[in-house]
Amino acid sequence: MTALRTPADATGVEAAPLSSYVNGYWSRVRGGEMGALPAILGLIVLCTVFSIVRPAFLTAGNFANLLPQGAAVTVIAMGLVFVLLLGEIDLSAGYTSGVCAAILALALSDYDLPWYLAILAALVTGTVVGFVLGSLVAKVGIPSFVVTLAAFLAFQGVVLLLIKGGTIISIQDPVILAIGNKNVPPVLGWVLFALGVGAYAAVQLLRIRGRQRRGLTHDPLSLVLIRVGALAVLGGWAVYVLNQERSRNPAIVSLKGVPIVVPIIVALLVILTFVLKRTGYGLHIYAVGGNREAARRAGINTDRIRISAFVVCSTMAAVGGIIAASRANSVDANTGGSNVLLYAVGAAVIGGTSLFGGKGRxxxxxxxxxxxxxxxxxxxxxGFSSGVRFIVTGSVLLLAAGVDALSRRRAATAGLR
Amino acid sequence: MSEQAGGTTRQGDGGPSPDGAVLSLAGISKRFGAVHALSDASLAVKAGEVVALVGDNGAGKSTMIKAIAGVNPADDGEILWEGRPVTITKPHDAATLGIATVYQDLALCDNLDVVANLFLGNEVANGIVLDEISMERRATELLDTLSVKIPSVRTPVASLSGGQRQSVAIARSLLGEPKVVLLDEPTAALGVAQTAQVLDLIERLRDRGLGVVLISHNLADVRAVADRVAVLRLGRNAGEFVMAETSQEQIVEAITGASESVVTRRQARVEAAEAARDVGQKRQASDPQEQS
Structure with missing residues (x-):
């Protein structure tokens, strides 16, 4: 256990062997820290089952459909991670996305604003909503569950008022419509892929060199190569499949390329991960979620951190609302309603973010x-009815939350040892 | 270490504290409503000295620590820092002077690793990006100089033992380069081996020339590391002892405030029984005369 401190290590540090990383990972999993493992296993199982039962599942066309279908929920879940990390909840994120989508649609139709101003209006709405919710939680001290439950009800009403009862506001702006429905040209898809993999490899290698130069232990090169290789193979395969012609009649309309939402989600993933893992602000989010009193005594303004997490969450909900509106070509009373919120919370928890705070990516x-x-x-x-789909998704969410609670208990006993 | 020896290390300091204390408090009073938590209490600590602050529950130990740390300032009294009078009204004042406090309930985040906990609130950053490399190096150096043994500075604090966690909490307080460290019951929740780890660490703090104020209920721990013992009773000073020249009974007497108490009576009984046994043995051995 003191291998880290031996004089040889202090001067010329060599990486620990790959096997020790594998062992370390395995012992963490057994200690209850499963991270993304359940989600990845679940994905593999689900995809295998669906491909066998319904061969249509495994077509390029369905793959290209699936991505924009899940995009809005994924983006809202990204924002929810910030709030969940604090051990709080935002039940209103779904309808916040609905309100922001309605603002977007109104800005485009009633006020004839250009697309970028309409997007800005939607994002600002989300930010303001998050600031109000966060202030009520942090400054007034109302539990986030209650604040956002109230907002959940109220925003449902706001959407109805904004779209004047039961009407549907259709969206005509080509730029907005492109977000959820159009594809990146195949060549640009490959260029973005190459840039992404190259940047990832460069960041990893630079990190190793930096740590090596300062005499710190670092990941073994083989592990980094495996990571970069896995990303290149999976990403390359996805880009290749999505660049196939999907149109039934290519002579009339060509349909190929990576959906535009994919680079948007990747960009958001990179930016928000950077914020959480590499900045002091992100560290403070984890600290407040782990032990708020300790964070306060360390001089962290915990109120500001909590308000900011709600701001990020609601702003991301606005992004999700823009994607949803674009995908549906319109905004109606159901935008951001029904299952959106539960799917988003489910997504974050299934992925491994803890409902107890302090843990998540x-x-x-x-x-x-x-x-x-x-x-x-x-x-x-x-061909299952939406009733069955709700029940299955609900069960999966319960399963994920159960895994979270059990792994927490396991980690607690392992920590007490 | 005797009081004189402690005095020589800081001689020639000048100022109104002739014995060269880094921190000295006099006439400290604190009322909570009608309750006098502290009245006219005093305390002094020199560089390179461990002063134990002992007393029964409610004697005012925690009130004293909170007054020094600025968490709960005293109503009345004088605080001298390196001989100069200062006022401490908020935690920040204490920190700027060079007073670090480690509270009883460890202020650590279980989900963060050792490096993050050490630097929490004082992160090193290049612009907005955390400088993990510098922090990790400084953390390793700091723990090395304190001989704190931890599997890796990248371990989450949750998986450390109680003694290791306490060591991290104490190490964390040293990052601000304090001159005085206040430790509130640092061994309260620890097992035997872990207590020894923390006591070792306290001795290392002393060897580094820090003044340490140690609150403890455990007189064995106090005996093990303290150079001086200051006793508080009902908010007042009830004696100050040089550890090397003081017996446990004297300290207990000062804590309970009477030579006749439950504790002393129990001790007397035990001693009487031992004495009787000794006498018995002696008599058996040689000396029948003693019986009359």
Whole structure:
């Protein structure tokens, strides 16, 4: 256990062997820290089952459908991770996305604003909503469950008022419509893929070099190569499949390329992960979620951190609302309603974010969002009614929350040892 | 270590505290409503000295620590820092002077690793990006100089033992380069081996020239590391002892405030029984005369 401190290590540090990393990971899993493992296993199982039962599941066309279908929920889940990390909850995130989508639609139709101003209006609405909710939780001291439950009801009403009863506001702006419905040109898809993998590899290698130079232990090169290789193979395969012609009649309309929401989600994943893992602000989020009193004594302004998490969550809900409105070509009373919130919370928790706070990653939201989208899509293909789909998704959420609670207990006993 | 020896290390300090204390408090009073938690209490600690602050429950130990740490300032009294009078009204004042406090309930975040906990609130950053490398190096150096043994500075605090956690909490307080460290019951929840770890660490703090104020209920721990013992009883000073020249009974007497108490009576009974046994043995051995 003191291997870290030996004089040889202090001067010329070599990486620990790969096997020790595998062992370390395995002991963490057994100690209750499963991270994304359940979500990844679940994805593999679900995809295998659906592909066997419904071959249509495994087509490029369905794959390209699935991604934008799950995009809005995934983006909302990304924002929810911030709130969940604090051990709080935002039940209103779904309808916040609905309100922001309605603002977007109104800005485009009634006020004839250009698309970028309409998006800005929707995002600002989300930010303001988050600030109000966060202030009520942090400054007034109302439990977040109650504040956001009230907001859940009220925002439902706000959406109805904004769209004037039962009407549907259709969206005509081509830029907004492109977000959820159009694809990146195949060549650009490959360019973005190459840039992404290259940047990831560069960041990893630079990190190793930096730590090596300062005499600190670092990940073995083999592990980094495996990570970069896995990303390149999976990403390359996805881009290749999505670049296939999906149109039934290519002569009339060509349909190929990576859906535009994919680079948007990847960009949000990278930016928010950077914020959580590499900045002092992100560290403070984890600290407040882990032990609020300790964070306060360390001089962290915990109120500000809590308000900011709600601001991030509601702003991301606005992004999700924009994607949903674009995907549906319209905004109606159901935008952001019904299952959106529960799917989003489910996505974050299924991915491995704890409901007890202090543990979670943005990647969890993406993996969990994929699980939810696959269940929804696959069961739809199998012809199950939406009633059955709700029950299955609810069961999966319960299962994920159970895994979370049990792993917490396991970690507690392991920690007491 | 005797009081004189402690005095020589800080001689020539000048100022109104002739014995060269880094921190000295005099005439400290604190009322909570009608209750006098502290009245006219005093305390002094020199560099390179461990002063134990002992007393029964409600004697005012925690009130004294809170007054020094600025958490709950005293109503009345004088605080001298390196001979200069200062006022401490908030935790920040104490921190700027160079007083660090480690509270009884460890202020650590279980979900963060050792490095993050050590630097929490004082992170090193390049712009907005955390400088993990510098923090990790400084953390390793700091723990090395304190001989704190931890599997890896990247371990989450949740998986450390109680003694290791306490060590991390104490190490954390040293990052601000304090001159005085206040430890509130640092061994209260620890097992035997872990207590020894923390006591070792306290001795290392002393060897580094820090003044340590140690609150403890455990007189064995106090005997093990303290150079001086200051006793509080019902908010007043009830004696100050140089550890090397003081017996446990004297301290207990000062804590309970009477030579006749439950504790002393029990001790007397035990001693009487031992004496009787000794006498018996002696008599058996040689000396029948003693019986008359």
């Amino acid at each position: 943005i990647l969890d939201a993406v993996l969990g969002g994929a699980v939810v989208a696959v269940i929804d899509n696959g069961m739809g293909l199998m």
